[in-house]
Amino acid sequence: MSKTEIKKSSLLISENGIEKATSKKRLEVLKTYKIYIGGQFPRTESGRYYVPTNAGGKKLANVCLSSRKDFRDAVVSARGAFGSWSTRAAFNRGQILYRMAEMLEGRKAQFIEELIQQDSSKGKAEKELNLAIDRLIYYAGWCDKYQQLFSAVNPVASSHFNFSVPEPMGVVSIIAPQNDSLLGLVSVIAPVIAGGNTCIILASETKPLCSVTFAEVLNSSDLPGGVVNILTGKVSELATWFVDHMDVNATIFCENDPDLKKMMQEKSAINLKRIFFYDKIKWNTDQGQSPYLILDTQEIKTTWHPIENIAGSGGGY
Numbered sequence: 410m411s412k413t414e415i416k417k418s419s420l421l422i423s424e425n426g427i428e429k430a431t432s433k434k435r436l437e438v439l440k441t442y443k444i445y446i447g448g449q450f451p452r453t454e455s456g457r458y459y460v461p462t463n464a465g466g467k468k469l470a471n472v473c474l475s476s477r478k479d480f481r482d483a484v485v486s487a488r489g490a491f492g493s494w495s496t497r498a499a500f501n502r503g504q505i506l507y508r509m510a511e512m513l514e515g516r517k518a519q520f521i522e523e524l525i526q527q528d529s530s531k532g533k534a535e536k537e538l539n540l541a542i543d544r545l546i547y548y549a550g551w552c553d554k555y556q557q558l559f560s561a562v563n564p565v566a567s568s569h570f571n572f573s574v575p576e577p578m579g580v581v582s583i584i585a586p587q588n589d590s591l592l593g594l595v596s597v598i599a600p601v602i603a604g605g606n607t608c609i610i611l612a613s614e615t616k617p618l619c620s621v622t623f624a625e626v627l628n629s630s631d632l633p634g635g636v637v638n639i640l641t642g643k644v645s646e647l648a649t650w651f652v653d654h655m656d657v658n659a660t661i662f663c664e665n666d667p668d669l670k671k672m673m674q675e676k677s678a679i680n681l682k683r684i685f686f687y688d689k690i691k692w693n694t695d696q697g698q699s700p701y702l703i704l705d706t707q708e709i710k711t712t713w714h715p716i717e718n719i720a721g722s723g724g725g726y
């Protein structure tokens with residue numbers, strides 16, 4: 410044997426105490442999908458992850474299992490971004506939402522592939538993606554119009570000018586539809602941020618791929634960091650913190666779980682947090698888009714302004 414010849418090792422691989430021959434099949438390197446907080450893509454501070462599978466048992470990715478600390482970090486980020494986002498010109502918010510739709514359109518192939526990996530057919534995946542794009546454009550158009558629809562000049566029996574206008578609530582926590590990868594996620598984020606709020610959203614546990622990829626779209630769409638924060642993980646672990654945090658002004662829950670609904674209603678009383686249940690909305694229909702979804706996360710502010718009566722009672726010219 411030549412001195413330069415290398416003899417192949419005859420060692421066997423040991424797994425769980427059982428030795429087996431070397432596998433000739435290449436192991437696939439799964440992509441690690443990170444969370445999205447404050448415009449950055451950190452790994453979860455817990456160091457935990459899980460591997461979702463599709464109906465055929467295929468492993469999809471390594472996905473972060475977010476913790477309470479991740480949620481707290483996201484709330485801090487969302488609160489920090491609220492001031493500048495809520496006071497931004499309405500037409501500029503519309504431009505940014507439209508830019509999201511443009512970026513989503515440019516990455517259609519990737520999203521369709523991910524939807525197919527998560528058990529969707531090609532036809533259904535294309536339809537879902539097109540609806541998500543159209544939904545962003547729909548809310549982009551409402552950014553500078555919903556105020557006119559929901560504001561009012563109120564008649565009062567005194568020398569005052571009285572008017573009511575909608576204002577964003579603040580930080581909104583959202584538990585997205587768990588059986589929907591993309592369309593439901595977009596449909597709950599868009600009206601919240603169109604109205605000037607910031608949000609933290611928990612994506613689908615079983616179908617998380619499109620949610621993290623959508624975070625990449627947000628990151629390249631001129632959206633300021635912290636306006637949208639996307640976490641992945643278990644609803645059973647994080648639901649309590651989503652509704653319990655004192656710096657969250659409203660919570661949106663998209664699942665039909667009576668126990669979690671009751672828990673949210675009870676804990677929301679601590680800081681008078683608004684709770685919205687969207688479990689009966691069919692996101693792939695016209696029911697899934699409405700300016701009234703923007704109004705849900707708005708407060709109505711009424712202002713009284715004293716005025717002079719030019720022609721008082723009995724006055725004339």
